[in-house]
Amino acid sequence: MPPLHGASLRILLAGAAVAHLSSSPVARASPCAPPAPLRLRAFASYSASEPPPPPPPPPPSSPSRVLASAGAACDCEPGAKPAICTADELHYAPVPGSDWRIALWRYRPPPEAPKRNHPLMLLSGVATNAVGFDLSPGASFARHMSMQGFDTWIVEVRGAGLSTRGSELAAASTKSDLSPNSELHPDDSLTTSIEEVADKILGLMEFPQTSAIYDQISQLSQRLVKILGEGQQNVSPRLFGWQERLSATIEDLQKQLELIISYDWDFDHYLEEDVPAAIDYIKQQSVTKDGKLLAIGHSMGGILLYAMISKCAFEGADPELAAIVTLASSVDYTTSNSSLKLLVPLADPAEMLRVPAIPLGTLLSSTYPISSRAPYILSLLRSQISAKDMMDPELLSKLILNNFCTVPAKVLLQLTTAFRDGGLRNRAGTFFFKEHLRKIKVPVLALAGDEDLICPPEAVYETVKLIPQHLVTYKVFGKPEGPHYAHYDLVGGRKALHEVYPCIIEFLSQHDEVSS
Known part of the structure; x- marks a missing residue:
């Protein structure tokens, strides 16, 4: 036919x-x-x-940002946020040029906490939401950072967690106008x-x-x-x-x-639209003396931070970041033995675009129950996320069942360029982010896990070696005799509270001073 x-x-x-x-x-x-x-x-x-x-076509790349109107933002009233949101406040920041409103989970520091000069922005990995940074009261990276005095914000990019589109908000507001007994003809x-x-x-x-x-x-x-x-x-x-x-x-x-x-967006939409909108919104709500933020990115969140400071270095623009911390992140995986390399031969552009989105959350939640039982067909799933005995089983279950989302094929397709010669590049394939890291002026703390199968230490170092030595600090967590750190353990492993968090806080504190 x-x-x-x-x-x-x-x-x-x-x-x-x-x-x-x-x-x-x-x-x-x-x-x-x-x-x-x-x-x-x-x-x-x-x-x-x-x-x-x-979604409308993406606007042209520009070093300048369009400041999101504070009046246009939707701040949820106390008590109005859904139960899944365990932050002190839930905010929505409009993304200029689109109908998206990205969700921001805010954790306010208590009065007795140290006074800080910069708010802290947290970016999570691909196809994940804010839950990974706030699993439980006793295992909350975000809450711990706020207790150290940082006004902490978790950013959920478009399509993740509680982020929504304007039309969805409008529909939700008019849905209550229908009578519960009304029926369409x-x-x-x-x-x-x-x-x-x-x-x-x-x-x-x-x-x-x-x-x-x-x-x-x-x-x-x-x-x-x-x-x-x-x-x-x-x-x-x-x-x-x-x-x-x-x-x-x-x-x-x-x-x-x-x-x-x-699900029709890619990595560049996160980089050029969502993250800048989040930064502008956070600066409106948490005023800083020098207009800068501190930022931590895990996995793709760290890749976004690398890409941002690289792009700004090329353009001669200010990334508005006082310092960044990357956890298990790299823009070049070519020399590593990352487990994700197995997927690269499958990433044919024409074939991937025939499947517009991958319901990663649904796939993981449906396969996880059988991953820990005989015949252990899916036992590799756990080792990809956390090393043996590094996470409480209940918290690991909560992470797998609640932290993952659906991801567009276009995002994955662009991220696979990090496994090819030249490393990660923009959607047009004309800008290689690793080439401009030598020009950056932002201090970087790059952390790796010794048993991270997704982003091994050699992948992290492949990016670290491109950054000026006086600006970068590199550390691998894990000891030959244990404990070991896999991909998520830098954020939520049993030992992270006493080993990883102090390292991060010390680095952020050193760069929290405001230049005169």
């Missing part, structure tokens, strides 16, 4: 709606009320809202569902995307048209069964199409 054009699709969908309307003489409970669209987030318990429109419901699917498919067809995306839309369209064609041949007694089948097909289409629409 040849690819379906937009005009043909609209005509067929409209015809199906008209045919249904003309052959439905009595009102009945509709089996095809608009289904709640699939919202693949770390916290699946939150109600979904109307699928958001496609069944015929209107079907018509609305069909029109929504048509608009989504047609909108996607207009995207300047690859042929792979168009192939997906064409295949989805053909499936719907096949059902519509069968329905037009049905006689009235069979119409109700056809309507149920059509409804199921539309629901399936809506879920797949929203996935394609929603």
Whole structure:
């Protein structure tokens, strides 16, 4: 069957709606009320809202930032934040040029804590949310930093944790206007569902995307048209069964199409839009004398910090960071034996874009229960995250079941460039971040874990050696006789409180002074 054009699709969908309307003489409970669209987030318990429109094209790169309006930000009132948020406050910062509002978890220092000159920003790894920095009252990296006097903020980039789109907030605010007993007219419901699917498919067809995306839309369209064609041949007694089948097909289409629409961003969106918006917002809420922040990044969070200071060094811009700490991070994995190298041969651009998003949280939470039982098929999962006996089993379970999110294929595709010659590069493949680290002026503390399979010490050092020696401090945690540190243990391992945290606090304290 040849690819379906937009005009043909609209005509067929409209015809199906008209045919249904003309052959439905009595009102009945509709089996095809608009289904709640699939919202693949770390916290699946939150109600979904109307699928958001496609994100606008990214703005041109610029060393300057657009200051987010404090009035436009949405600060949740005390008590309004969801139970999963264990911070003192939950804030939302608008991302200029998009309809995203990124979530920021704030931990205020107690009155008796030391006075600090800079707020502290925390960035987590790829496909993770804020939970990893605040697992429990006794295992909270963020809370510990606030107790040391730092006004601490965890940033959840777009698509992670509690971050949301403007349309989702608007839908949530209007949802309560509906009467709990109100029902959509069944015929209107079907018509609305069909029109929504048509608009989504047609909108996607207009995207300047690859042929792979168009192939997906064409295949989805053909499936719907096949059902519509069968329905037009049905006689009235069979119409109700056809309507149920059509409804199921539309629901399936809506879920797949929203996935394609929603998860359409890459690493550069985090770097050029989300993190700058977070920095601007934090500076508004926690004023500093020199307009700078301290920052800590774990895994991809550290990669973001490296990329930011590299890009600013190239542009001659101020990154507005007094000092940074990277935990298990690198922009060049080519010389290491990272376990992620096994995935690089699978990262063919055309094939990855056929799967717009990877539900990492769902995959991990579904496989984890069998990873610790015979026959131990998935025993490697635990060693990728934490070394033996370094985490309480309950906390490890909480981390795996609550900390991971769905990640766009485009993010993973761009991150795989860190495993190729030249290291991590921008989406266009024209800017190599490692090449400009020698020009940076920001002090760096780079920490590695001795048994980190994802980002081994040699990968961390591959980036460290590019930074001016007087600006960088490098340390590997773990001893031959133990304890050992895997990828997450630098943040939440049993020994981190007494071994890693003091090292970080000492470094941050040294660079918390304000230049006169």
